[in-house]
Amino acid sequence: MKPQPIALKVLNVVSVLLFLAALSMVFLYAPLEATMNYVQKIFYFHIANAWVGMLGFIAAAVAGVVYLVRHDQKWDIVELAAVEISLVFFLIAILAGSIWARPTWGAYWTWEPRLTTAAILEMVYIAYLLLRQGIDDPDRRARFSAVYTLVGAISVPITFLSIRLFRTIHPVVIGTNSAASQGGFDMTSKMLATMFFALFTFSIIFANLFWHRIRLGQLAQQVEQLKLEEIQ
Amino acid sequence: MDRPQTTKPRPSPVARRPSSGFLNAIGAIVWKDLAAELRSRELLSAMLVFALLVILIFNFALELDPLTRRVATPGILWATFAFAGTLGLNRSMAVEKDRGCLDGLLLAPVDRSAIYFGKTISNLAFMLIVEVVVLPVYSVLYNTNLFNPGLIVVILLGSVGYVAVGTLLSSLAVQTRTRDVLLPILLFPVVIPILIAAVKASSGFLQGLALTEVMPYINLLIVYDVIFTAVAYMVFDYVVEE
Numbered sequence: 057m058k059p060q061p062i063a064l065k066v067l068n069v070v071s072v073l074l075f076l077a078a079l080s081m082v083f084l085y086a087p088l089e090a091t092m093n094y095v096q097k098i099f100y101f102h103i104a105n106a107w108v109g110m111l112g113f114i115a116a117a118v119a120g121v122v123y124l125v126r127h128d129q130k131w132d133i134v135e136l137a138a139v140e141i142s143l144v145f146f147l148i149a150i151l152a153g154s155i156w157a158r159p160t161w162g163a164y165w166t167w168e169p170r171l172t173t174a175a176i177l178e179m180v181y182i183a184y185l186l187l188r189q190g191i192d193d194p195d196r197r198a199r200f201s202a203v204y205t206l207v208g209a210i211s212v213p214i215t216f217l218s219i220r221l222f223r224t225i226h227p228v229v230i231g232t233n234s235a236a237s238q239g240g241f242d243m244t245s246k247m248l249a250t251m252f253f254a255l256f257t258f259s260i261i262f263a264n265l266f267w268h269r270i271r272l273g274q275l276a277q278q279v280e281q282l283k284l285e286e287i288q
Numbered sequence: 289m290d291r292p293q294t295t296k297p298r299p300s301p302v303a304r305r306p307s308s309g310f311l312n313a314i315g316a317i318v319w320k321d322l323a324a325e326l327r328s329r330e331l332l333s334a335m336l337v338f339a340l341l342v343i344l345i346f347n348f349a350l351e352l353d354p355l356t357r358r359v360a361t362p363g364i365l366w367a368t369f370a371f372a373g374t375l376g377l378n379r380s381m382a383v384e385k386d387r388g389c390l391d392g393l394l395l396a397p398v399d400r401s402a403i404y405f406g407k408t409i410s411n412l413a414f415m416l417i418v419e420v421v422v423l424p425v426y427s428v429l430y431n432t433n434l435f436n437p438g439l440i441v442v443i444l445l446g447s448v449g450y451v452a453v454g455t456l457l458s459s460l461a462v463q464t465r466t467r468d469v470l471l472p473i474l475l476f477p478v479v480i481p482i483l484i485a486a487v488k489a490s491s492g493f494l495q496g497l498a499l500t501e502v503m504p505y506i507n508l509l510i511v512y513d514v515i516f517t518a519v520a521y522m523v524f525d526y527v528v529e530e
Contacts, residue, residue, distance in 0.1 A: 124523075124526055176477050176480055179476075179477040180477045180478070182473075183473045183474050183477060186466070186470060186473055187460070187461075187464065187470060187473075187474060189466070190464030190465045190466035190467075190470055191463070191464050191465070192465070196463065199526050199527070199529075200460050200463070200464075200527065202526070203456075203460065203523050203526055203527055204457075204460065204474065206519065206523060207453065207456070207457070207478055207516075207519065207520075207523075208477070208478060210515065210516075210519060211477070211478040211479075211480075211481065211516075214481045214508075214511075214512060214515070215480050215481050215484075217481075217508075218480070218481040218484045218485055218508050219480075219484060221484075221485075221504055221505070221508065222484045222488060
């Protein structure tokens with residue numbers, strides 16, 4: 057494997073430092089929320105992870121389209137890296153959301169539009185990985201993955217809108233029906249600052265992991281080419 | 289010794305002009321599938337039996353007293369169609385691949401998308417045939433009147449969208465190692481808007497809701513059908529190229 061470039065080493069350190077800074081901001085700088093107290097603090101990382109996960113998905117779709125147009129294998133590596141990493145970020149977001157939901161809404165999960173769409177998005181990611189697993193030929197794998205990313209990326213917004221349509225016309229009773237059942241709260245400027253900092257931190261962490269994953273993908277591609285040459 | 293003429297002398301094939309028009313190609317593929325199915329009936333019988341078995345299972349899975357029945361009927365119908373549809377899509381493409389038909393089609397001097405449209409239309413035909421059988425059977429078994437023109441329209445629109453995406457994804461899945469298992473995994477997350485809209489619209493028509501309340505779902509179905517047929521059409525080349 058090629059040695060890590062200086063920029064990557066710097067990014068590693070910066071990511072860790074930013075994460076520690078974000079953590080301390082969440083616990084020390086951001087004020088306690090009135091009704092939810094400490095439970096609300098998971099919110100900052102939940103939003104950051106969800107946002108970054110969505111972004112990764114869009115990046116994967118774009119990489120897929122570029123691959124179909126250019127047929128350059130490196131875009132396939134980028135696409136796989138984006139999907140794999142976003143899968144984990146989004147899973148963390150879902151888990152964090154569930155932890156937050158239990159005391160707030162009374163249930164770990166509800167079938168409201170955003171959560172349902174999140175679950176479907178995760179399923180699309182997992183289906184993507186299963187698709188890749190089933191194909192040995194690198195070119196075919198790259199083509200099929202790109203096609204599926206495109207189909208998935210187009211379907212997810214439509215799914216979100218359709219679920220929203222589904223749930224607004226026939227409202228579903230969620231666990232607790234108190235005024236705070238939405239879990240909404242007004243954010244003071246300190247909270248906003250913390251949230252944006254967390255968003256920024258996780259974007260940097262995403263970029264860092266993305267770069268590492270691409271390097272890993274390049275190495276895997278070399279290994280696979282060696283294997284194919286051996287077989288031939 | 290002169291052999292007696294038992295057949296009319298056929299004109300040489302070279303003399304005939306090949307009909308390689310786009311619509312002709314689509315028609316040829318649809319005709320091939322329907323003719324093959326008419327002779328063997330393996331696909332339709334499998335889909336039909338499966339659909340009826342699924343309805344049977346639902347009878348035990350859900351306590352379908354008359355009230356629950358009214359609420360659950362659209363869901364049961366669409367779950368049945370989705371599962372039977374997967375079966376049909378799988379078999380339809382697998383047969384194509386196994387017998388080398390796909391390679392033959394790819395060699396033909398027509399636009400690749402003609403293959404896509406041909407397969408989609410024949411898959412749609414099979415799915416519609418299954419639905420046409422399931423509806424009366426369900427009506428009889430559960431004493432529910434399903435002969436509702438609105439419901440027919442929803443089933444048509446939903447099937448078109450399902451088959452449009454399904455044909456594309458089954459072309460993907462059939463070329464992988466995990467084949468049959470992979471199609472539902474790929475298809476179901478993507479096809480959820482259809483299921484949502486179709487179930488809600490079916491429910492609306494069966495319960496006699498006003499058209500204005502059902503229209504958003506019909507619109508969603510139409511939008512989905514148009515978008516995904518367009519996407520599949522554009523992308524199909526990449527799926528079947530060698």
